[in-house]
Amino acid sequence: MGRMPLVSTARGSAYLSALAVEIEKKLQRALASASQRRNLLQELFADVALEIDDRAREIILGEEGAISVEDDGYGGPICFYDVLANHFVSVPQDGQSILNLIVQLWSQSFASNIFALLFHKWLFEVQLDNPEVLLRYSSALVQGATNVFWIDIQSNARRFQSLFQYLLEEVALYPERLKKIPLQAQRDLFLLLSRFIFFYNLVDKLESFLKQFPDFPNAFLIGGASDILVTELADQLQKLKVEPVLLHYLSQIKVLQGLELRMTTSTRLKTCLYSFTSPGGPMYPTRAVRHAAWDALDYLFPVGTYPRHVISLFFRLLYPWYWPSSCWNFVVACIQAVLYSVLRVIFSGWENLTRSKQP
Structure with missing residues (x-):
């Protein structure tokens, strides 16, 4: 529009x-x-x-x-x-x-x-x-x-x-x-738009945008339009320091599912997302960012989900100062799950009782 x-x-x-x-x-x-x-x-x-x-x-x-x-x-x-x-x-x-x-x-x-x-x-x-x-x-x-x-x-x-x-x-x-x-300015413009298109909520234009990509002289090395877009996006993610913005990018990034990417590009994106899933350096992501990164990673790369989480748990054990918070979050999550289950049972029983009393 x-x-x-x-x-x-x-x-x-x-x-x-x-x-x-x-x-x-x-x-x-x-x-x-x-x-x-x-x-x-x-x-x-x-x-x-x-x-x-x-x-x-x-x-x-x-x-x-x-x-x-x-x-x-x-x-x-x-x-x-x-x-x-x-x-x-x-x-x-x-x-x-x-x-x-x-x-x-x-x-x-x-x-x-x-x-x-x-x-x-x-x-x-x-x-x-x-x-x-x-x-x-x-x-x-x-x-x-x-x-x-x-x-x-x-x-x-x-x-x-x-x-x-x-x-x-x-x-x-x-x-x-x-x-x-x-032509050089056209290329620079498309690289610029690739880095910010997720931020400005215009991913619905992504398909048309990729079709208009100008030719790059080293395309045989860097790949096509999708590879260039993902490469710029991965670099952008590494530079983001504002948590709400990073969470926004991670929530929007799922639209990349289905793009044909080179193995090197796919690995680069996977490595970028994986870097946000562990506490500590060099990223020091918050818990919300870690969970959002896991969601995006598992959604875009469903193959190998279980081994990734096992490896992540192993490396998590290398940070003993995070154990108390991890245990606390686990306990809170369990309590919430039990409460939600109890509430569902109560409301379900109340609904059935109400229906049975109706003529």
Whole structure:
């Protein structure tokens, strides 16, 4: 499903033009002040990523839009970068000065983030004939998108959901737009989307996504699209430190069942999941993560389930300081199982007694 258009009114367009002027001024101050450059760019990034308040929404979208439009069409809140990205496509002259200033600040922190938020649509709508400039812009887009998606990961939020979904649905799954950027940038984009597609709850697009994968020069070594996806996913899992996010990935990963993978790729995924099943280093996973990893491992690789658990139990014995908690959890689980069984018997008996009394 495509993005719901955010159509601004004439008054809203003037408001966005005024915002563009303010963005330009802040970029000029950042360019002029080396000591304050990083702080100014960080503030600007926070401003464009900010959720639109009711007053600004009424100005930009009008009274009807302010009432009826509650999100960005992707399930997340409308942020300033959403409407500004649309504005720079419809009124490109408002963004040209901003773009020129960002190019002069390429090497600075947050510059690529700001570019990705404000110009991710513009890049695929304009005609750029200079291959060097196009490669620079597309590389900045991938780098900036990577940074902002990791911000979402660290905060377990979906503030940049609309950016991800645009890159997936309107670019990766839309060959006419995808071909506007160089082949290397296409590959980098698909690697990026592979790492975050589980986080943004878009696994229903996985089949179409895999069919659109660009050709990789070393495909005979790394495998096909499924192998590349799983390899990127395994690397991503190793980097995740936020427990709710890791649990979310592990719950979504079961969708990989049925994919044709090379033996090396399958082993890599199995090893990655197995690393989360034991307490202690190097992962130090929590009990919830261990159980989620076991569930995913047993679901994706049912062959060898019993030996794996036996081996895991053996290694668990090497950590005697975990024995008390393991025994306690085992006792609690047994008590819960007995209580549930008793309650089921009681409710079943009560239901049968009620039915027998009915005429």
